[in-house]
Amino acid sequence: MDWLTTVDHKKLGILYLWFTLFFFAVGGIFALLVRTQLAVGENTFLANDAYNQIFTMHASSMLFLFIIPIWAGFGNYFVPLHIGAMDMAFPRINALSFWMLPPAAILMFAGFLVDGGAAAGGWTAYTPLSRQAGMGMDLWILAVLLLGMSSTIGAANFLVTMFRMRAPGMTMFRMPIFSWTMLVTALLQLLATPVLAAALAMLFIDRNYGGAFFDPNGGGNVVLWQNVFWFYSHPAVYIMILPGMGIISEILPVFSRKPLFGYKAFVFATMGIGALGFSVWAHHMFTTGAVLLPFFGIMTFMIGVPTGVKIFNWLGTVWGGSISFKSPMLWGLGFVSMFLIGGLNGTFSAAVPVDFALHDTYFVVAHIHYVLFGGSVMAVFAGLYYWFPKIWGRMLDERLGQLHFVLGFIGFNLTFFPMHLLGLDGMPRRIATYANDTGWEPMNLLSTIGAFLIAVSMIPFIINVVLAFRRPPDQPNDPWEGNTLEWATTSPPPVHNFDSLPPIKSERPLFDARQENKDTETN
């Protein structure tokens, strides 16, 4: 009962984490169905219609019900702790943000029960397909609208919390990087999500009230959907990755025993990505012929600059450090290496002539998964291993964690690397099956084996979590010798978070406190 009525940011954070991990599992099962269907050519495991629904709901679960809200979960738990606050600025609005998610998920999945099935137009819901689809599409629209409202009011909450609730001494430029990335993410959510709401409203009007926004017969414009959709969804790509970068930037310094290399450069790079993120949406639309190609190409290349700055930040942090390869660090290094590939193959696709060849092929699927799995998901696991002792007062087992990482890392590359080759060979995305004589079968089979290996890699993780909960809590307050304020309180923290705060004189208050202790001891 307490969990239903709680307005405590930590409990809401935990609710977010369980909710989103559940949909990670659901989306993962859908992914396995997709991979099973594509394992061999001319497969009949799934009917075409079912296949379309499954891949659409795979992406919808993963993006809207897992990655975007899980950052709100981590943010809920750790932003107030990081800045030394007692709670979020608006605890009840915070609860509202969370409790909008379950009804949205129910709406979205209710599509499977209605005539015509769930939404089947891909997570991008392009018109004219999405104008004609069945009732599942309407449910999908309403669900995404609800999720958008949740993240918009959540964003305002995060911004006010970080602007106004910081502890004495916690200046903006002493905020942990994770908080900074949540701040820029919140700005993107606040300004981009309402445009998606407008787009969804228009699509709903077109579908239900005879509107002509996207209907050329009535003077509308089909490509308008792509413009308004990507005006949200490209910033949304940064919404999905920036907090992950923040988590990595907390973990790499701790496990390298060094400060983050170039703190301010990282902050400005994050702002740069946020700002540029609003000017690149049409690189998803090069082949429409309806957008200014050189402008969007150049702007997309430019976004590689602040992203490259961050890669240097991370390498500079690890360089010469006293590295310990604990599970959080493994996932963190996995992030840096795999996200780099995701950045590079993305930049290839931003070159207009190359994009004309690669558009809507499996190369794009490879790219997005190197960013969202190689990036975001690795950061999720890095964060879970890193903060599990703080949130639940128990350490996760190191050997199971390493097994999880090794299997997951191999499985990930096995699944998604062959997709580059398939894409270059011309295999279109979102097809339910392919002819045997295309020669695509070996790579697809490899990819499917990889997908099941990822699924297997989750077994040690689940065992790890179950075993941890069966152990009595050992409540390590600061098992990693961390830098940030959450390690200054108990594990889990009390309702009011801190009994007392150490003095905050830099972005690493706990490091400062430890140094001071050492100094007094030697004296």
Added chain:
Amino acid sequence: MTAGTTIHQKEGMSNGMLGFILFLASEVMFFGGLFAAYFIARADSPSWPPTELLSPQQIADGVKLELEVVMVAISTGILILSSITVQWGVFQIQRGNQKGLLWGLFISIFLGVVFLVMQMYDYTQLHFRADDTVFGTTFYTLTGFHGAHVAGGVVFMILILGRSLAGHFSAEHHEAVEAASMYWHFVDIVWLALFATLYLIPT
């Protein structure tokens, strides 16, 4: 709020007010998306209103893509007036005049309702519907969402009026009144942009 030691409320604007302003920023982006759709539709069309898109059936049914300007100009004036009266109410409560606030709110609510009634009447007088080309779709979507926001603003001001009657506000404490008036100004500014866009841009 408890006299807590760990709540670090900064000076100046309150958390609630800052959150409210951020919410308004998201509203601006929402209308921005709708305006963008209108401008694209208009830029795509060889003529505006796009009468050439009407089917013979629609013409036979008496569909005419024409707007009623005079009455809407009057209701625009009424909305501007209501912005002035609500701000007058804010100025009154800043000086501690509770009665002035009551009058300011009451008149603004009345004017807001008049605007809504005139909009409803306007809808009944027009010879096109939302499914009559993108002209009708954009017109009803933009003015409809705006009308919903006017209705929301009226409800907001009625709540504030209720709290004023209960004597909740004073010269020092009247932040909710400021928020309501800010919301009302926002709704008003969106309407001015809409009126200029839908009615005044020469075709």
